[in-house]
Amino acid sequence: MQDSFGRHITYLRVSVTDRCDFRCVYCMAEHMTFLPKAELLTLEELERLCGAFIAKGVERLRITGGEPLVRKDVMRLIERLGARLGRGLKELTLTTNGSQLARFARDLKASGIERINVSLDTRDPEKFRAVTRWGDLNKVLAGIDAALEAGLKLKINMVALRDLNRDEIPDMLEWAHSKGMDLTLIETMPLGEVDADRVAQYLPLSLVRADLAHRYTLAESDHRTGGPARYMQVAETGGRLGFITPLTHNFCESCNRVRVTCTGTLYMCLGQNDDADLRTPLRASKDDALLGAAIDRAIARKPLGHDFVIDRRHSKPALARTMSLTGG
Ligand code: SAM
Numbered sequence: 001m002q003d004s005f006g007r008h009i010t011y012l013r014v015s016v017t018d019r020c021d022f023r024c025v026y027c028m029a030e031h032m033t034f035l036p037k038a039e040l041l042t043l044e045e046l047e048r049l050c051g052a053f054i055a056k057g058v059e060r061l062r063i064t065g066g067e068p069l070v071r072k073d074v075m076r077l078i079e080r081l082g083a084r085l086g087r088g089l090k091e092l093t094l095t096t097n098g099s100q101l102a103r104f105a106r107d108l109k110a111s112g113i114e115r116i117n118v119s120l121d122t123r124d125p126e127k128f129r130a131v132t133r134w135g136d137l138n139k140v141l142a143g144i145d146a147a148l149e150a151g152l153k154l155k156i157n158m159v160a161l162r163d164l165n166r167d168e169i170p171d172m173l174e175w176a177h178s179k180g181m182d183l184t185l186i187e188t189m190p191l192g193e194v195d196a197d198r199v200a201q202y203l204p205l206s207l208v209r210a211d212l213a214h215r216y217t218l219a220e221s222d223h224r225t226g227g228p229a230r231y232m233q234v235a236e237t238g239g240r241l242g243f244i245t246p247l248t249h250n251f252c253e254s255c256n257r258v259r260v261t262c263t264g265t266l267y268m269c270l271g272q273n274d275d276a277d278l279r280t281p282l283r284a285s286k287d288d289a290l291l292g293a294a295i296d297r298a299i300a301r302k303p304l305g306h307d308f309v310i311d312r313r314h315s316k317p318a319l320a321r322t323m324s325l326t327g328g
């Protein structure tokens, strides 16, 4: 699949649920309204949808959400997708908040998943509770250990938040690298109505990088994972540090991704409103001709890029939909 700017689309992120057992302050309002269950694609429909993308050249699939591991029987879908590895699909991965990992780590590894991303913004139990509202840090840490023991490679994703965790970044870096995990820092993106003040939360990673360059020797790395992160090698720890900088640096020129939600809506760009309904063609016929044509039409419309800005006066989101719906 090639879009009108010549970019090859080889990476699909699949949000299998918009629900979550946390309420991270930058992601959701505390009293979120979730989609009615009747609107969701079944696990079989999600598998068929992924299959149609694989047939069209998608090589990497990331299962995300919401919290993917809270969807009932999600392992059934993951196992079925894992069975497609080596048959068009080159990599199956997962992004999780880690709360259910202790329970699922071994099954995930057995399904063919090699590496996962775990989101963790702080290792301070009180700050963790403040940022996730509902989360229990000990469960996440136990989940991380279980995943490492199961033989999964881990990357920790940390959203950089000015007041919450700026001072903790060096500690997080050393902890992650001491366990053989990469660390990626993410700038907050203005997505969805949340209760918190985004301008107060926003911390440009250019500042973080300058802070870290005083303490560590950072060398550009050409490591790529197929995602938007740019990596540095940290000489003192021997580990890798990634930066995802949608606001201070636009990474759209090399975008190879699209995202599909749990209702079968395809978003061609995380930062734009244009979407395509794939549920109707999926349900209209048992063969994939209509679905394939709908995918082709959507890819041809993939926009050049997003234009996130933090509106410093109003702190309004750039888009109404949250990351938990689109699938981060
Ligand atoms: N629940 C899973 C988790 O937290 O890893 C998967 C879904 S979550 C939406 C995926 C990633 O998006 C997480 O790393 C989270 O920190 C990040 N995220 C959510 N809202 C964000 C925002 N407004 N700006 C930047 N990152 C965000």
Ligand code: SF4
Binding pocket: 020, 021, 022, 023, 024, 027, 028, 065, 066, 067, 097, 119, 324
């Ligand atoms: Fe849930 Fe992930 Fe959003 Fe946090 S970032 S509320 S864990 S979906």
